[in-house]
Structures are given as C-alpha cells and as structure tokens.
Amino acid sequence: MSKTWKLIRIMLKMQFSLAQKSTSEKMGYLFLLLFAIPFSVFIFFALDGIIGGLYDVLAPTGNESFILGILLMMMFVLFVFVSIGSILSSFYFAEDIESFITLPFQPYQIMLGKSATPFLTLYLTNTAILAPALFIYGLHSEAGITYYIYSVIIWLITPILPFVLTAIVIMYLMRFLNISKNKDRMKIFAGLFMFIFIIGINIVFRLNTSSTETGEEFAQIITEQNALIEMFTKLFPHAYLSSISLTQPDTTLGIVFLLLTVLLTIAIFFIYLTAGQKLYFKGVLGLSGGSKKVFNEEKALKQMKQGNVLFISWLKEMRIMLRTPTFFTQIIVQSLVFPILFIVIVVFDSGGGQFSVLSLGPMIEQADEKKVILSLLGFTVFALGINPAAISSISRDGKNWFNHLYMPIRAETVIMSKVVAAFSINLLTIIVIGVVAFIFAKIPITIGGIWIGLSLIISWITCIAGTTLDLYTPHLKWTDEREVFKGRMIGILSLIIEVVVFGSIILLLWNIKLFEGLWLTSIVLLVVFTLLSILSHVILKKVIRTHFYSILQKK
Template sequence: MSKYISLLKVFLKSTETMKNKNKKSLISLVVLLIIGMLPLVKNIIDIINKGYDALSLINQQGIIVSLGLSFVSVMIFFFGSFYILNSFYFSESIESILYLPLKQSQILGAKFTLVVIYQYIIQGVFALPLIIVYGIKANEGIIYYIYSLIIFLINPIVPLVIASIIVMFIMKFSNTFKNKDRIKTFSGILLFIIILPLTMYIQKLAQKGISPKEFQNLVKGSSGFNLDVISNLFLSSKFASLSLINSKNISGILNLAVFILINLLFIALFTWVGEKLYFKGVIGISAVSSKRKRLNKKEIEKLSLKKSKLRAYVEKEIKLIFRTPPYVLNGVISGVILPVIFIGSMIFGGDMKDIIPSISGNLYDSGMVSFIFIISLGIFLFLGAMNPLSSTGVSREGSSIYLNKYMPVNYETILMSKVISSFIIEGITTLIWIIPVFIVLKLPITISLSILLISIVTIIFSNLIGTVIDLNFPKLNWDNEQEAIKKNLNPFINLFLSIIIGGIIIYSSYKFNLDSLYTFIYIFSIILILDIVVYFLLKTKGQKLFESIK
C-alpha cells in the first residue's frame, strides 16, 4: 500500500498542474476556469429545477436523480476513455516505471486513481448541481448529504473500469494507435465534437425550457425516449440514485451497500484484466516507426529548390504547429470551435431567430451597418487575442531558443515568421466560420468585403501585439509542449490589452455617431495605424528583446 501511495504522489507531482511553480498563475487559471463554467452550471441548475417541479406533479421527482447520475456516468465514460489512453499509454515516463520494483497492481492502481481524481472535475460540473438542488427542493437531511459525498467519491469507478478494459483490449491487439501525437490530436478533436453539441443542447434546454407535460411524457415513454435504458446503462448509478432517493429509510443504506459492493467487484475485475492485458500493450509503446521512400529526380529537385529565409521559417513554424497536438487543439481547432460555440449558442438559444431578420431587413440602414462594423471589430479582437499561437510563439522555442542565435538569419526574419505563420492559420480558421455567417445574414458583397478587411488588419494586430508580449514575458522553462501554451499567461495579457484597445475604439465610434462609410474608414484606419506602430516596435525593440533572451 505504501508503494501505491508513493507512486500516486509521483504521478500527481508530475502532472502539468502540480508542476506549475507559479502559484499565482495557477490560481488565475483555476479562477478563469470556474468563471468559464458558470454559464453551463447555471443552465444545468435551471434544467434540474424545471425537471423536479414537473416530475413532482406526478410524484416522480426521484427520477431526476436517476437520470442525472446516469448522465454523469456516461460523461465520465467518454471523457475518461481519452484520459485513460493518454495516462496509461502515452505519458512520458510510462516505460521507465515498468522497470521499477513495483507490482503490476500498484502501477495500475496508481494510474487508475489519478484518472478518478481528474474525473471529479466533471462530476463537480454535472453532479454537484444535481445533488444540491434535489437536496434543497426535497428538504433532505444530513444523511442524504453523507450518502452524496460517498457516492461522489466512488461513482467514477464503474464507468472508468469499463472504459479502461475497452482501451486495454484495443491497445493489446492494435498497432494502429501507437503514434501518440496522432492519437492525442484525434482524441482532442473527438472531445470537441462531443462537447460542442452537448453544450449547445444544454443551453437550448435551459433557455427554451421544457413544459411539465414534456417531462411527464419523458417518464411515461410516450416521447420515444426510453428512460429505463438510460438509467440502467451503468448498474451502479441505479443503486446510487435509489440510495439518495430513499436516504430517510433503511432502503437507502441497503442500496448504498450494494453500490459500494458493485464498485469493489469492478475494481477486482479491473486488476485482473489489467494484469492480463495492460503490460503486453504498453511495452514498446514509445517505439517509432518510419517509412522508407525512394525519391525520383523530380521529387529531389523539388525538395532542393532554394527558398527565401522568411518562407523557410514560416513553413517550419506551420509544420511544427501541425505536428504538435497541443498546438493543433489550442491554436487551430479552437480557432474554429470558439466562434462556432458562440454563434451556435445564439442559434440554439433562440436569440439568432430574432437577430437575423432584424439585421437582414435593415442592411440599407446606415446605423445598422455601422453597428455591424463595430461588433465585427469586437469579435475579431476577442477571438484573435484568445488564439494563443502568436502570444506563445517565442515560448514554444523552449530551452532550444539559443539555436536561433547561431543561424545565419536576422532576428527580424525569425520574429516575422512567427507572426506570419500564426496569421495564416488564424486567417484560414476565420474564413471557415465567417463565410457561413455572411450567407446566413445575407450580407451584400460590399459589407462582407468591408468586414473581411477589418478582420485582416485586426488579426495582424493580434499577432503582432501577441509576439511583442511574448518577447517581454517568454515562458521557456517547460517540460512538454502543453505547458508552453496552456500554462502561459501571455494570451490573457493579449486579451486584456485587446479588450482595452477595442473598448476605446468601439466607444469612440459610438460617440462620434458616424455613418457606415466613415465608421468603416475610422475603424480600419485606427487598426492599420496600430499595426504599423507595433510592427516598428517589433522591428526595433523586439529584436533587442530577442537578443537579450538567454
């Protein structure tokens, strides 16, 4: 047991959050994460409230607990599957641990416990509102909350054991997934695909609301939704919900005992299967395979073509971004996902249904067009600052940044390659979502082109100022790429400055009360001037800052 606990402590200390020595940065990130989750939690609370009130009319309010805990188990299963894959097979030190004098059960137990701990975050978002709201509305006593705490701590075990067995079985018999960069990118994209519709659907339910009749039809099965199938997806969730619903009588403690027994049996099953499958699948996981290809004369000539230094560095930066999963997920995919979530939430929330006709019907009104230009500036500044590619470009060099100083390339070329590469990626991701918006809003060509021009100068500004910020506060001491981009405060500094600058421009545009043409000229000119100023700042002071980095 002592070796298991010691190994668990090592795993916890080696995670990105625990390795972050800057406590203020860690606290800031946690606070921002909590603030970002508040709208989702509020929507969940609204759904639980409405569901309880509707089901209480037919004395079936306990079903909200059964359905809620089953939903939480499903979420843990999906999210846990990807975390298990990365933690069990693709962590940096996994193979070195295998040679230590440790039992298989100790390594498996420590790894599994680490995954369980991280799943408490998901439970905190989805299960705590359920437990608290139901407890208050049902006027439950202290026993209910004691049962809730026990269930909260144990509930992730069954879905994670099932997910672990599936992952171990796949990794035992498959060599396809042994490229960890690809699997990390794939799993991250898949998580985005899962989260996006789920977030939109929850927001739709919370804003639209569900009538008591709809909830009653849900319970009776007349809506075509089989509640029994959902509530029995994970057997442990059924007994957990019965324990909470009957916490005031003997049935509650009996169901809790069955719940605990089921989880103990699943732990035994996990240990047995793990010893049969895990180590056969993890040995040699870090081995790298390569493909040999014979090049013909044309291919050799193509690879040997002389390129400008700037182009070569830009291509190097883009290839590095797309070959590194954290950069792809946080810099490329998020550049598409964030706007889609923003726009999709309005569509599913019903706001867009009122906005679209009013915008489309007033496109010949100068005030409406001016409003569109002002809002566009705010959106592009916000999304440009939120994309961390430019504000981590120098930080991504890490401890190898000194190699650039030995290259026969001036510092301006190196810095501009970072600006241009991030601009190209952000520009492409912007086009992916902005063109459908133009089509939906039925914007005329002139207005669309004007917005595109505003987007170009704004994205240039975000990338220039982001690079300047990163030169002043580079984060070069990191152990893996994820720290360089996710544990870096430079994107937040960029966002803070962008909010201030955008606020000043938007406020002045509003106060001047210009018509649409002059509003466009004013916004475009101000941002273009800022681009020129920051470019010269990067060209002069930026090179000195880069030279001073050691």
Template sequence: MSGLGGLNRLSRLATVVRAGLRSNFGLAILKHRLFKEKKDRWLVPVFALAGLGVLPTLYGIVLLIKGAYAILAPMGQERALLTLGVLAGQLLILLFGIYYVISAFYFSRDLEFLIPLPLRPSEVMISKFAVIMINEYLTVAAIVLPVVVTYGVMAKGGIGYWVNAVLVYLALPVIPLALVSLLVVAMMRFINVSRKKDILILVGSIVLIVLALALQIGLGRTAGPQPSAQAVTAFFTSPDSLLNRVGSKFPPSIWATKAVAAGFSSEGPANLALLLGVSLAFFAGIVVMAEKLFYRGLIGLSETTGKKRRLTRDEMSRRVSSGRRAVAAVFGREWKIMNRTPIFLLNGVLVVVIVPVIFVLLANMGSGRGGSGGGGDLSAILKTMTSANPLFAILAAALFMTVCGSLNGTSSSTFSREGAQFWISRVIPVAPREQAAAKFLHSYLVAMLGVVTATVVAAIVLHLKAVHLAAAAGLALVAGVLLTVVGMIIDLARPLLNWTNPQKAIKQNFNVLLATLADIGILTAVFFGAKALIKAKLATTVVLGVVFLALAAAAALSFGILLRFADKRYPEIES
C-alpha cells in the same frame, strides 16, 4: 504477508501518484520561483484580479440557474437541472479526456523512468489515470459545481444532499474517462506496430472524437415525431419525466441526479451504490486491460523511421542552401514542431474545428426526425435575435469567430512547445524579432482557420447575409491579430520549457490560462466600448468602423511591442 504486500503496493502507488501530481502542476518549480527566486510573485495579484473578474460571470450563471429552477419546480421537473449539469460535465470529459489520456499514457517523458521501476503495468497506468482525474475535477468544476450548489440552496438540500453531492462529484469522471482509456489502450495496441505511428495516432484520435461527437448528437436529438399537445401536457405533469428524457441516452447521469437529489432517502443510497458500482467495474476493466495491453502499446513509440535514400550532390546543395528567407525557414520549423507531435496538433489545430462543430450540435439540440429540419430550439432563438438587429448579428458573429479562432492555446504556448530544444532558437543566425514574426504567422494561420470554420458555421446555422458575415469576419481577423500577439507576449515572458509531457506545454500551461484571462478582459473591454457607441445612437457603420480601427491600432501597437520584447527576452531565456 499478502496484506503487507497490498499495503506496499498502495504505498508505491501513492508515491507515484504524488510525483505525477507534482510534475503535472509544477508545484515544486512554482514554489521555488515564488518563495526562493521570487520571480513569479506578480502572478499572485494577477490571479486574484482574474478571480474577481470571473465573479460577475459566475453571478450571471447562478441567476440563470435560479431562473430555470423557478420555471421547472412548479412542474416537478427541477431535477432535470442536475441532470443537465452532470451530463454536460461527463460529455466534456468524454470529449476532451481523449487528449489527456493519449498524452499521459503514451507521450509522457517520465514513462522512460517509470517503466524500469518495480511497478506493474496497472500501477503505472492507474497513477496516470489518477492524475488525469484530478485534472478533470478542475475542468468540469465551472460547469457542474454552480448547478449542484445553486440547486442545493434553492431546494434547501439537507446533509444527505451535500454528502452525496461530494461522493457523486468524486465519481463523476470515472466512467467517461475509463471508457476513453479502454478505447485508447486498445487502439494503441495495434498502432504501435506501424511505421506511420504518428499519422495513425492522429487518425485514431480523430475517430474517437467523431464517436464522442456522434454520441452527443444522439443525446441531443429526440427519438420520434413531434408529440401532440396532450402528450406534451402529460409529459410535463409527470414528475421527473424531463430528467428521464434528458438522461435516457446516458443512464449514469440519471443515477447521479437521483443520488444527489434524494440524499439519504431510499432512492439516494440505491442510485449512489449503482453509480459507484458501475464506476468500480469500469475501473477494474482498466486494471485488467493495463496488465494485458498497456506495455505492448508502448513498445516502439519512441522509434523513428526514415526513407534511407542517398542524396545526390545537387539535392544536398539545394537542401542545405535553400535560399529561403529567415522568417519562412523559422515558420517551416514551427509548422513541423506542431504537426509532428499529435498532442500539439490535436490540442491546437483540431480545437479550432471542433468548437464550431460543437456549436452546431448545441444549436440543433431538440431537433428530431419528425421536425421541420430547421434546426433545434437554440438555432431558432439565435436566428430570431440576429434577424431583428443587424448590428447585434455582426458583433455576435464576430465574437463567435474570434473565440473559435484565437482561444485555443496555440499562440500562448508557441515558445513553450519548443521545450528543451529552445537553445536552438538562441544559437541560430536569425534575429529574435524575425523568429517571433515567423511564430506569429504560424499562430495566426491557426486563428484564421478557426475564423473561416466559424464563418461557415455562422452562415449555415444563422443564415446571415454575406455582407454581415464579411463585416464580422473582418472584425474577427483584426481581433485575432491582437489576441495572438498578447498570447505570444505572455508565453515569451515565462516560457514553460522543462515539461516532460507535451500535454503540459499546451493544456497544462499557466501561460495559456493567463492568455485566456487576458483575452476575456480585452473582449470585455471591446463589448463595453461597443455598448457605449450604441448608446450614443451612432450609425451601424460608424460603430463597426470605430471598433475595427481601435482593434487595428491596438494590434499594430502590440505587434511592435512583441518584436522589441523578443530582442530583449531571447538572450535571457535558459532552456
């Protein structure tokens, strides 16, 4: 009977996971729109073209990995490549997994249907954990798979290499995600009793992110003074010394590397067993904590609080008829939609601050306590490159500022974030073009925050001159207008309004992916245009002026298109 009960539990769990995956990826809706309504068939060639557009970048990454392998292999340090790939993937999961876990565990709308079902808390939480893991497989694929595949081809890995590589990849997200899950569940157990839940959730999430960044700082810094020449020689002539140094602060990356690289030899199965055993132990910890704390953390999350103060007649009059312009009123509504949902705020506004901070960490990697204090190896390389060519410095800084400000999903989810409440936007007495203008102002304000943060980082890390920073910021701001409008047009064309999880509206929204691909295409076109101007041996001011005017013209044209498209599209959208 116990065996039959176990099978029933597995069957229930599989059913819940399957339903979660269908909801997460919108498979049923996508199938209906593609094959029944035939509305989204245009997405097929778009994704095909996007895939072809990614191939040159992927080829460049493979060449870079092959070059690094050719340098490290003669010294017996080639395994460090695998460690770097695995470690980068796990750190990415550790950092951005916080968003997924908080959203899926505590803000998913399907929880109100799952909790009344005859499911144990651990079964509900495990089903959510499984969906997050599958999302993370897709997230880290672009980082881990090129390294693993290229290394395997270069090292002529046998069947043991590829079998262990698959097993390690499947286990890769477990430890970092389990660690994040344990911290989040413990945090939410105490937050839900407060009247200021949203604020505390946001603060707690930021604390977890700071801890993750602090871990990355520790991983990126050496532990002692600068070594002597003899010590450096001994270090590089000792096999796998670089592997052990890189992975010393996070041992699972070493276990994963040795399990894959050694294949079926004695070292391979032993490290694979160690990795899987520790992953299983962390997973068991999740099950235990779910039974004890998960539902307690959910109690009261859907409640709201108010001050319950009676308004006077004058106060009521001022609030009902504030006299604000329509654009300002819609802007205020958009601001509240973003800020009152921690997931939107974390994934939108906070990202434009985190990305520049991550750049600072990467730039200072390799700087130890005994260093000169001038930053890491990457920082020194970037300073050398930018100081040698002012035009390169300005364009590179502008690209960095643009990426930090505009590639965050805020504009490309601006309509989707309203969800089932979009009907309000259709019935309020405000013209669609005015609503679109207000939403643009909100999204562009987030982009400006990213540009300002990136400008400060560029000044600190690269020590650019004030005039160069000003020129780069000007280019980034005008490019931000264009990219913001493009993202809004894409989201307005097919808004995702039927989401059950706020995470899905911004992080699991096809529109965000489409907008990112469109942004990459626009920036690539700008790159080749600037390259052609430089080849024509035009002056620096001429090159910058032409690029600025071209971006400004495209931004003005696209903004006009957005306003006209809003007037046409709003009446057609069904909540």
C-alpha cells in the same frame, strides 16, 4: 499496494513540484488561486439561480430528479471531454513513460500512477461545479442529513466512471496502433479521436432530439413523476440511479439505487485495472517503436532547394504543431472545436423553434447596421478567445531555443514565422464561421465582407499580442509538452487583454451617437484596428530586441 502508492506520490511530485519553478510561475499560481475566489462566487450564484428556477417549475409535478439527472449527464460528457486529452498525454505521450517501463512495476501500477494527475484535474472540476450544485439543490429541496451523505458519495464516484470508460476505450484503440510503422501519424490519429468524439456526442444528442416529438409529448411527460429523467437518461443509467437515490434518500429505493451506483463504479474500475494490465504496455511499446529508415543522401539532395526563409520557418512551425501529439490536441483540435460545433448546431438545429440561424439574415437586414457589425465583431472576439498557438509560440521550442542563437536567421524572421503560424490556425476558425454565416445564415454580402475583413485584423493583433507575451515570459524548461499549456497564467492574461481592448472599443462605439451607419462605423473600426496593429508591431519589435537573445539567461 504500497508500491503503487509510492509510485503515485512520485509522479505527483514530478508533476507539481515547485523546486525549479521561476518566481513568475510561482506568482502565477498565487494569482490563479486569488482569481478562483471571485470565479467560484460567480459560479455559485449562477448555479443557484438556474437550479432554483428549475426546482420551482419541476417540483410540483415530481420531476425534480430531472435537475440532478441532467447535471450528472453534463458532468459525464464534460469529464469524458477532459479525460481524452489528459489520458493520451499522460499515458502515452509523456517523455518519462519509457523510464517507468524499465522499473519493477506491473502495467496496472504504472497506469494508476499515470492516472493520478488526470484524476486531480477531474476532481478540481468536480469541486468547482458538481459540489456546489448538489449543495444548492439540497438547500432548495430542504433535504436532510441523509441527502448530504449520499451527495458526498456521489461526488466521490462521479469522475471515476467517465474516466475509466474513456481510458479503456483509448487503451483498446492504442493496442492496435502499433501495427503502423509511422509513430507520428499514429499519435495524430489518436489525438483526432478526441475531436471526433466531441462532435459525435453532439450529433447523437441532436439526432435523438426531435422538436416535433418534444412539443407533442412534453405535456404528457411533465405530468408523470420522474418521467423527464427517464426520457433524458436512457444512455446514462448511472445518472438515473444517482439522481433517484438523491431525490429519495430516505426510501428503500434510494438506498438500493445508491448501492447499484457504487457497485457499478467498482465493477467498471476493476475492469479498468484488468484492461490496463493486458493492454497498456502493448500500446505504449507500439508507439515507442517507430520505424527504421535508411538515409538516402541522393534523394535528400534532390529535395533540398533554396526558398523564402519566412515561408520555410512558417512551414516548420506548422509541422511541429501538426506532428507533435500534445501540440496537435492542444492547438489544432482546440481551435477547431468551436467552429465545428457551430456547424453541427446550425445543420442539426436549423429548423427548430421560432428563432433559427436560417432567420438571421433577414433579421440583420432589418436591424441597425452599426449594432449588427459591432455584435458580429464581439462574437469574433469570443470565437477566437485564447489563441493557444500564439501563447505557446516561444515555449514550444523548449530547450531547443538555443538553436536560434547561432542560426543565420534574423530574430524578426523567427518571431514573425511564429506569428504567421498562429494566424494560420485562427484563419481556419474564421473561414469556417464565414462559410456558415454566408451559406446557412445568409448574412448580407456587404456586412459579411466587412465583418470578415475586420476579424482578420483582430486575429492578427491577438496573434502578435500572444506571441509577445510568450516571448516576454516563456516556459522553456519543460520535460513534458503539457507543461507548455498547464499551470501558466499567460492564457488568462492574453484573454483579459483581448477582452479589455476590443470590448472597450466595441462598447464605446455602441454608445457614441456621433458614429452611426455601417460605413462610418466600419471606417472608424478600420482606423482604430490599424493603429492597434502598428502599436502591437512596435511593442513586439522592442521585446525582440530586449529578450530574444537573453531568454536562456533568465532563471
């Protein structure tokens, strides 16, 4: 066991050591810590309002356990979502895996060492959401000391079950991926598993939720004690056990359910160790094998032809993002999650309730066109959010950046190919949302066309801004692709700039009475966005001149 702890400490030091971090990166961690304080206060008061309101409604009928049950269900889904990407990256796609395989460690020991960093991520999320939620519930229910003891135990074991279940499934699937001769395609297939799982979970919940049944049965269910939690936790027995143990901590049933929850977690964890011992190395060795190909010079010469430099550079960037597993999951999958979930919500929830997406078109026709176009653009800013392709444009090259210094390609061409690649990723989001808006929501053609056109300009500006920020403060000295995205403030900084700039423009036009009507508002927005686009190009060119050839000289 001591060898396992030493291995875990080594891997944690490798991941979080500040030894070779630049001053800007260290300041970024400090800024992130300071930013977390007001964010935590906001989360606390938001949870207090939600839990307090639900408790006042559900407590009189004895259904207060529903609050904890639904909270634990949401945490389970969230932990699975976070774990899929971190498990794939840490267990299979990190560059140091083959180095550890040669050391005298058992497979389960290396697997536990690789689990340390993902577990820390889960416990940080657990501390930010579940811990204050349990504390707030205790305050509203006036719980005794037994409740808080149980809460600490539940808090400790909650991340374990979703993580180990996800890891077992992934290890089982990766065990059979070594039958392929194409390593890159199999890694991409594994990355797609995360995307499919997220959408599948959402569809299952919506298929199992009928608005008609809910309306007929809710009146009866709400009158029965713990009936709500029994209905909503059919697929999550641990959430039911934990919630009942917390709402009845001083009863025999509460103690029994807590013990059952702990025993269930321990049993699954030992299955996790067994699965790791049997399956982990088989999946890792299968991925590291690759395929042996004989170089055919004649065939290669036939495929070589002269083309547009910008297009070829863009194609190279797209291939890197599609073929590198970490980049694929962090950029492509992350960019598609929001629009695909948007489609699922529309398709599976288009007929329920008084308000529906299907009624959005008639509502827009009757609303103020100026406020409609401004609201749609605000939605676009939210949908695009942080563009991971733009804020990693330069950093993705890593130590290979020096290749650009002697290749006969202009610096502006190299950078613009990265901007266009980031814009292409955003374009997928815009197309999907546009199709849903026109086909399902039946937004008027004129408003929809103006909205999509202005959204394309917004996307182009954000891509330039993200690429400029990454060129100004790149992270090239990484040993694992995950470092390009984790522990950097560039994503938050990019989002702040985007919200401040576009949010201010939308807010000003919303309140200025001088600009009314769809066409006048759209012309003003077009002029402003065009000027912003020109300004962003000027700033990018200046940063290219001052930083493109001196990046590697920075410490």
